[in-house]
Amino acid sequence: MPTSTTAVLLRLVRWARPALPRIVLGGLTALGASLLALAVPQVLAHVVDGPLLTDGSRGAVVVAAGLVLVLGLLEAFLVWCRRALIVTPGTFVELDMRSDLFRHLLDQPAEFHDRWSGGQLLSRSMSDLGTIRRWTVFGLVIMCVSATTVVVGVVLMLWTAPALGAVYLVGAVPMIWLGFRFREDYKVVARRAREQAGDLATAVEESVHGIRVLKAFGRGDDALDEFVRQADELRETELHKARTQSRVTLALGAIPEAVLAVSLAVGVSLAAAGRLSVGALVAYFATAAVVNAPVERLGQLLAMTLDARAATERYLEVMDTVPSLTDPAEPVHLPPRPEAGSRVELRDVRFTHPRSGRETLAGIDLELRAGETTALVGLTGSGKTTLLQLVPRFVDVTAGAVLLDGVDVRDLSRGELRRAVAVAFEDPVLFSASVRENVLLGVDDLPPVEADELLRRSLDVARAGFARTLPDGLDTVIGEEGLSLSGGQRQRIALARAIAVRPRVLLLDDPLSALDVATEADVTARLRAELVGTTTLVVAHRPSTVALADRVAVLEDGRITGVGTHAELMAHHPHYRHVLTASAASHQLVTP
Numbered sequence: 001m002p003t004s005t006t007a008v009l010l011r012l013v014r015w016a017r018p019a020l021p022r023i024v025l026g027g028l029t030a031l032g033a034s035l036l037a038l039a040v041p042q043v044l045a046h047v048v049d050g051p052l053l054t055d056g057s058r059g060a061v062v063v064a065a066g067l068v069l070v071l072g073l074l075e076a077f078l079v080w081c082r083r084a085l086i087v088t089p090g091t092f093v094e095l096d097m098r099s100d101l102f103r104h105l106l107d108q109p110a111e112f113h114d115r116w117s118g119g120q121l122l123s124r125s126m127s128d129l130g131t132i133r134r135w136t137v138f139g140l141v142i143m144c145v146s147a148t149t150v151v152v153g154v155v156l157m158l159w160t161a162p163a164l165g166a167v168y169l170v171g172a173v174p175m176i177w178l179g180f181r182f183r184e185d186y187k188v189v190a191r192r193a194r195e196q197a198g199d200l201a202t203a204v205e206e207s208v209h210g211i212r213v214l215k216a217f218g219r220g221d222d223a224l225d226e227f228v229r230q231a232d233e234l235r236e237t238e239l240h241k242a243r244t245q246s247r248v249t250l251a252l253g254a255i256p257e258a259v260l261a262v263s264l265a266v267g268v269s270l271a272a273a274g275r276l277s278v279g280a281l282v283a284y285f286a287t288a289a290v291v292n293a294p295v296e297r298l299g300q301l302l303a304m305t306l307d308a309r310a311a312t313e314r315y316l317e318v319m320d321t322v323p324s325l326t327d328p329a330e331p332v333h334l335p336p337r338p339e340a341g342s343r344v345e346l347r348d349v350r351f352t353h354p355r356s357g358r359e360t361l362a363g364i365d366l367e368l369r370a371g372e373t374t375a376l377v378g379l380t381g382s383g384k385t386t387l388l389q390l391v392p393r394f395v396d397v398t399a400g401a402v403l404l405d406g407v408d409v410r411d412l413s414r415g416e417l418r419r420a421v422a423v424a425f426e427d428p429v430l431f432s433a434s435v436r437e438n439v440l441l442g443v444d445d446l447p448p449v450e451a452d453e454l455l456r457r458s459l460d461v462a463r464a465g466f467a468r469t470l471p472d473g474l475d476t477v478i479g480e481e482g483l484s485l486s487g488g489q490r491q492r493i494a495l496a497r498a499i500a501v502r503p504r505v506l507l508l509d510d511p512l513s514a515l516d517v518a519t520e521a522d523v524t525a526r527l528r529a530e531l532v533g534t535t536t537l538v539v540a541h542r543p544s545t546v547a548l549a550d551r552v553a554v555l556e557d558g559r560i561t562g563v564g565t566h567a568e569l570m571a572h573h574p575h576y577r578h579v580l581t582a583s584a585a586s587h588q589l590v591t592p
């Protein structure tokens with residue numbers, strides 16, 4: 001990550017490029033407005049030294065006054081042009097950056113989302129990008145124009161009244177020094193404030209998600225105390241920021257005024273001695289008045305720029321994360337879907353969690369036969385979910401390979417792979433959308449009649465017919481902002497979603513755990529009947545689920561230690577018996 005503010009902000013060019021012509025044009029109009037403001041004192045000098053002091057010609061004064069009026073009107077028009085030119089493209093820069101961020105987040109593997117908190121990503125995609133937009137459409141342009149105005153103004157002052165110009169330059173020395181000090185202090189505190197705002201957003205997000213747990217354990221007050229503590233930390237930091245900025249603003253306001261006071265004394269004595277014309281004196285002060293405005297704004301503009309730098313750094317931190325899981329340079333394609341179903345092979349698969357460094361899978365050899373349903377059984381924490389995640393490449397194997405119809409899944413594009421492999425999780429996520437949209441989420445566009453038929457069948461197989469009795473039927477909005485469903489209802493909608501894709505391979509990570517035994521057995525039986533030709537791997541805890549599988553694989557100490565029918569394993573595999581007995585006990589069931 002580059003460290004200079006310019007280097008960081010220059011990286012915004014990637015997104016600002018389409019808007020650059022209008023930003024530059026807007027900058028030029030703003031510069032034109034400032035130069036017009038600087039021209040007025042020169043007109044004044046000519047009026048004072050010319051017609052006013054010599055012949056008092058009224059006509060010339062009227063012409064000069066008219067010129068000042070025209071210059072003023074033109075300046076106002078150019079200021080309007082700047083806004084009109086820049087504001088719209090600035091919003092598109094923000095839109096592009098926000099879309100790219102979202103695309104990037106979607107491209108990241110699960111491991112990235114384990115590392116990043118929701119609040120930090122939220123604050124980066126909302127408030128940080130808002131700060132960047134405001135700086136792009138206002139701060140950047142005004143900063144450049146202000147700097148140019150100051151330079152041109154000082155040159156004019158030196159040209160009009162060299163001695164007084166020199167006084168102004170001497171006054172600039174402490175201002176520049178203060179500017180550098182301010183930059184160092186503010187840079188740190190601006191970054192801290194943004195991090196704290198992100199942490200605060202995370203706290204809100206977690207509390208809202210966990211509101212029931214907090215209430216159930218009577219921990220609402222503790223959560224509130226912690227939230228207030230974090231909010232107070234942020235308040236302190238914001239106050240620190242404001243104090244730092246107000247100190248520099250005060251200094252940048254006071255020093256130019258002091259310079260003007262010294263200039264007045266020097267200027268009047270020079271004019272009295274006849275070494276400076278009155279017109280030059282008037283022009284100097286009028287120019288200084290124009291120059292002082294941007295100088296006084298400098299604190300605010302520097303603060304805006306440093307805020308934008310902190311926001312850009314945070315944005316780039318996410319964007320610079322290279323996805324650990326990418327498509328191959330030249331993806332191969334799957335062979336046509338075999339009539340009898342697809343075959344999945346795990347060959348000597350190992351997997352170590354990058355964060356814990358623990359090897360969860362230590363040499364898995366397993367074949368999911370075409371069109372069969374295989375149940376995966378193991379103690380809790382044995383790695384069943386991890387194994388499932390390797391097939392659609394939510395994570396990549398550390399060693400070994402996963403093959404789908406003979407093709408290493410790493411050689412396929414993730415799009416093609418994930419169209420072929422569908423997953424239903426134990427803890428289903430539903431989106432704030434209608435039942436119909438949730439179920440058909442993974443289905444490409446279909447004619448309405450076919451889509452309706454697919455929806456009907458998927459809901460029937462998943463025994464999710466209850467959805468038709470919801471207030472607006474299948475158009476009822478469910479998910480976070482919609483109607484609350486029970487755990488079992490949510491699981492069945494999520495199962496219908498996985499079935500609707502008509503995948504080659506269906507992975508079920510204990511997706512029926514919230515259902516009663518009879519409903520679960522019914523759903524499993526329907527699945528088998530409906531999904532002929534779909535190869536299924538189901539993580540199972542209950543004997544009732546296991547009994548419906550063609551074969552069962554036992555996961556123990558990171559390896560598959562047994563594959564067979566339920567009856568075979570019950571007879572010959574002590575660990576299998578132990579797992580099923582433990583599961584049955586926890587479900588208060590009797591092992592058949």
Ligand SMILES: Nc1ncnc2c1ncn2[C@@H]1O[C@H](COP(=O)(O)OP(=O)(O)OP(=O)(O)O)[C@@H](O)[C@H]1O
Pocket residue numbers: 114353354355356360378379380381382383384385386387
């Ligand atoms: N993101 C992660 N980072 C580090 N370790 C992890 C991560 N996810 C899982 N683990 C660890 O990997 C091991 C296997 O977890 P996994 O979720 O695959 O087990 P499981 O058999 O599906 O468990 P359960 O039956 O309880 O769902 C556990 O020890 C778990 O703590």
